[in-house]
Amino acid sequence: MTGWMIPFMMRSIHRSKNGVFMKKINLIGIILLILSVVLITIGAYTGKVKETERKGNTICLECIGLG
């Protein structure tokens, strides 16, 4: 979703001569923030937090350059 939005926003900012676009930017920031909270909640309900925790609790040999 954000992939196509970002270039659009960049162009909008350059065109901006007043605060109207800045308000739109704030709105997009808020929408993305809400989307992120939704994704985190979905992840929490589908056990992804536990999955992340399990990965974090075992030594990742690749991460430290041993794998």
Place this chain on the structure above:
Amino acid sequence: MDKRRKITQFITTLLYNPFVTNLFKGRLHTGSTKGVCVPGLNCYSCPAAAGSCPLGSLQQNLGNLKKGVNTYVVGSILFFAALFGRFVCGWLCPFGLLQELLYKIPFPKCVKRFKYLGWLKYVMLVVLVIALPIVISIEKGMGYPAFCKYICPQGTIGGMFLIGFNETLRAQAGLTFIIKTIILVGILICSMSIFRPFCRFICPLGAIYGLFNKIALIRIKHDKTTCTNCGVCEKACPMKLNPVTECNHADCIRCGKCISKCPAGSLKFTGKK
């Protein structure tokens, strides 16, 4: 503001890595806090780490997409990006702090911008963070975090403690670890001469946050009506940007040096009057 930022960086480093005694025991801290993604680059395989690195977690997920997309990790990264942008790099990243401390060492300083080298971090993001884990997982059934494996200097620091104090792991150290150590030493030496070389040219997490710099809720605003174009902010910017023409550029780490130096008060963080 710089003092406040330094204090925040030190507190953040300690919050990310509170289990300091583990460094000398050669074992990881394990617990439910590892389920929390921290905003900055901080390897979860560092013995002192309390949380999980968002970049490492993302690569682990991309290397094993059979289980589905980890919406929790993607959501966490999006949350930090939409709220902070690269404010995370400037204020909440332990490896950024280490580079800044090294830059304070008296050493010949290179003040060039290296504009095109800045694109390297996007190459790292696309190739090592996204493409390689996916391609390897398709080929072999299970991918690995390629950026962590071949480049990440933060993980090498944690690995050094694990290897130093854990004999079983020490026996496994080979060529990859030697290459990673050379990369780490190279970055640390460059940090004495160039301001935050890893953040500017290599860090894929910074590249992700940078894409959101212009739309993040915490950003810098420039008041054209009061700006006198004196150029003080440009001279103050450690990332070699011009805050007047490149306000909220993808490389801006929101260190706030331009804000504190601006004599006309034309630069501010959003939300500040």
